[in-house]
Amino acid sequence: MRVALVHEWLVNIRGSEQVLLRLARLFPDAAIFVSVMEPSALPEELSSRDVRTTFIQKLPRASSLYQAYLPLMPLAFESLDLQDYDLVISSSHACAKGVIAAPQAKHICYCHTPMRYAWSEYHRYRQHTRGPIRRFASTLLLHYLRLWDVSSSARVDHFIANSSEVAARIARYYGRSAEIIHPPVERIVQAEEDSAVQTRPLLLPRFFDAHPFYLFLGRLVPYKRLDLAVAACERLGAPLVVAGDGSRMDEPRHGNSAADRGTGRAEQTAYLGPVTDAEARWLFAHCQAFIFPGLEDFGITMVEALSFGKPVVAYARGGALDIIRDGRNGVLFREPTAKALAEAMERLQKITFDPDEITSSALAFHPDYFDERVRSAVSRVLTEQS
Numbered sequence: 262m263r264v265a266l267v268h269e270w271l272v273n274i275r276g277s278e279q280v281l282l283r284l285a286r287l288f289p290d291a292a293i294f295v296s297v298m299e300p301s302a303l304p305e306e307l308s309s310r311d312v313r314t315t316f317i318q319k320l321p322r323a324s325s326l327y328q329a330y331l332p333l334m335p336l337a338f339e340s341l342d343l344q345d346y347d348l349v350i351s352s353s354h355a356c357a358k359g360v361i362a363a364p365q366a367k368h369i370c371y372c373h374t375p376m377r378y379a380w381s382e383y384h385r386y387r388q389h390t391r392g393p394i395r396r397f398a399s400t401l402l403l404h405y406l407r408l409w410d411v412s413s414s415a416r417v418d419h420f421i422a423n424s425s426e427v428a429a430r431i432a433r434y435y436g437r438s439a440e441i442i443h444p445p446v447e448r449i450v451q452a453e454e455d456s457a458v459q460t461r462p463l464l465l466p467r468f469f470d471a472h473p474f475y476l477f478l479g480r481l482v483p484y485k486r487l488d489l490a491v492a493a494c495e496r497l498g499a500p501l502v503v504a505g506d507g508s509r510m511d512e513p514r515h516g517n518s519a520a521d522r523g524t525g526r527a528e529q530t531a532y533l534g535p536v537t538d539a540e541a542r543w544l545f546a547h548c549q550a551f552i553f554p555g556l557e558d559f560g561i562t563m564v565e566a567l568s569f570g571k572p573v574v575a576y577a578r579g580g581a582l583d584i585i586r587d588g589r590n591g592v593l594f595r596e597p598t599a600k601a602l603a604e605a606m607e608r609l610q611k612i613t614f615d616p617d618e619i620t621s622s623a624l625a626f627h628p629d630y631f632d633e634r635v636r637s638a639v640s641r642v643l644t645e646q647s
Contacts, residue, residue, distance in 0.1 A: 262643075264291035265346040267338070267357045270327050271298040271307065275480075276444060276561050277373050280423075281352045283445045284371070285310060287632055288350070294360070296337050299324035315340060332402055335359055335409050348643065351417075359413035367642050370417040371442070371635075374427050374558045375434045379406045382484070389483075411435060419642045421635075424559045424580040440638060443583065445628035448542065448565040460539035465502065466531055474500035474531075475574075475606070476548035478541060479562050481507035486576070489554040491530060492599035497606060498529065501552075504544060506535040545569040550591075550609055553581060554602055560584060567591075567623035570616030574605050588612060590622040 266288065268281045285293065285307065293312045300308045302324075315337035317323050317330050330337075334356040341360050343349055349362045354373035362368045378386040383403060390396045411434065420439035422428035428439040477490045487503065494501040536544065545551070551566035551573045559580035563573045567584070573591035575581035585591040592612070594605035624630075 262347045263345060264288045264348045264350065265294060265343050266291045267294045267341070267343075267349060267351040267353070267360050269296060269334075269353065269355050269357045271295045271303055271312065272324050272327060273299075273302050274304065276559070277352060277354055279447060279561070280371060280373070280444050282307060283628060283631060284350060284352065284635070287635060291350075292346075294341050294343070296330075296334060296356075297323045297327045313341075331355070331406075335406070335413070348639065350639075356410075356413075358417055359409065361416065367418050368416060369419045369421065369639065369642055371421045371423070372427060372431060372439065373423055373444075375430050376406060376410050377558075379403045379410060380434050381430060385484075419638065421638060424583050426579045426582070427558050441583075442631060442634040442638065443626050444559055444561060445631035446561055446564040446568065446623070446626045447628060448545070448568055460537065460543050462504070462533050462536055462540040462543065464531070464533045468529070469500060469502060469531060472500045472529075473549035474502050474547075475550055475552050476502050476504070476544050476566070476571075477552050477554075478504045478536070478544060481505045485555040485557075486597065487554075489597065489599050489602050490552045493552075493554075493602035493606060494530065496599060496603040499606065500529045500531075502531045502533065502544060502548065504533040504536045504541065541565075542569075545571060550574055550606075552602070552606075554597070556597075557581070563591075564623050564626045567619050570620045572609060572612075572614050572619060574602065574609055576602075584622075584626075586622065590614070590619045 266281065266284055293310055295312060296315045296317045298312055298314055317333060317337050320330060338356050338359045339361055343360055344363045346363065347366050349360060349366055349368045351357045351360060351370045353370055355376050358370040387396060387399065390399045414435040414437060420431050420437050421442050422431055422439040423444050425441060428441050431437055431439045475494060477487060479485055481487055490501060545566055546569050548571055551571055553560055553563050553573055553575040556576060556579045563575060563581065563584050566573050567590055573585055575585045575591060575593055576597060577593035577595045585593055587593045592605045592609045594601040
């Protein structure tokens with residue numbers, strides 16, 4: 262059986278790429294198809310594989326401007342020749358599911374989310390598009406992408422969603438049911454095997470060695486709601502460590518100085534920027550709790566924190582509802598406000614958590630469980646073919 266794996270793009274390694282990496286291990290002989298790739302940014306495990314790109318790879322600065330080529334993505338994926346493959350597995354959060362498989366082939370889509378900027382984040386995306394001409398052009402483009410997105414969903418034989426939230430979106434936008442298989446969380450394995458979490462971030466002030474701190478770790482983009490974490494910690498006078506990269510790191514930092522915040526607690530918030538994997542493990546292992554204030558499709562970092570036995574304070578929507586059990590491995594807050602988050606943090610302080618129970622709750626997202634569920638789904642889909 263010849264297998265093709267299809268993914269949006271390979272220019273960095275984040276959550277969806279971790280799923281692709283796991284699928285590549287499950288199907289070691291599969292060819293991998295992407296719109297564009299940057300080999301220098303990939304682990305050898307992927308860069309050494311048979312990875313094939315679309316015509317977008319030849320366009321100017323494709324590996325850095327790939328998102329600007331979004332209007333060409335449907336055409337690019339439809340141009341991929343998959344006629345020699347019996348099974349196509351797409352890992353899709355935009356256009357990858359739109360490939361055209363052979364008539365006799367089965368197509369399974371592991372959907373991270375239906376195209377976020379065309380659906381669930383459409384109006385917020387338009388609000389952040391500057392200028393009336395660009396806003397009008399983006400409106401036309403996204404209207405076209407929605408039409409194509411719905412029509413191309415019919416090419417998928419079986420949908421797999423990464424969370425209950427995404428399964429609901431698939432039902433709402435595509436009118437299709439989806440099996441739920443949570444993504445693999447590799448740091449669970451690291452937490453089990455790596456007892457040497459000694460790589461302390463060099464930029465972390467010594468203040469945080471002596472004071473229990475909350476941790477915010479992830480891409481610093483608006484929908485992650487770092488602003489809520491900072492404001493809630495300011496309300497409580499609680500130490501906060503912020504780690505990650507993204508657009509928010511280019512803006513004036515919340516609480517960068519006492520003058521900025523109008524308080525005397527500037528030293529209680531540390532902005533580290535991007536951290537290494539080893540530094541992230543140190544932060545997970547030494548924080549008192551992890552803060553997850555945004556609405557996320559799944560939320561791998563929540564599971565990573567749990568695997569280190571740390572409770573999570575999370576917004577009670579999206580993937581958090583699949584991960585956090587209020588009062589057992591964390592605390593949920595139901596309004597996206599700093600006040601509600603601060604109240605949840607205060608409630609967390611009054612609960613005596615069992616670190617072993619917290620760690621055990623992460624095991625449902627172990628990579629081995631992902632492998633087992635995917636193999637079962639593939640077997641069922643192929644059996645239906647005969």
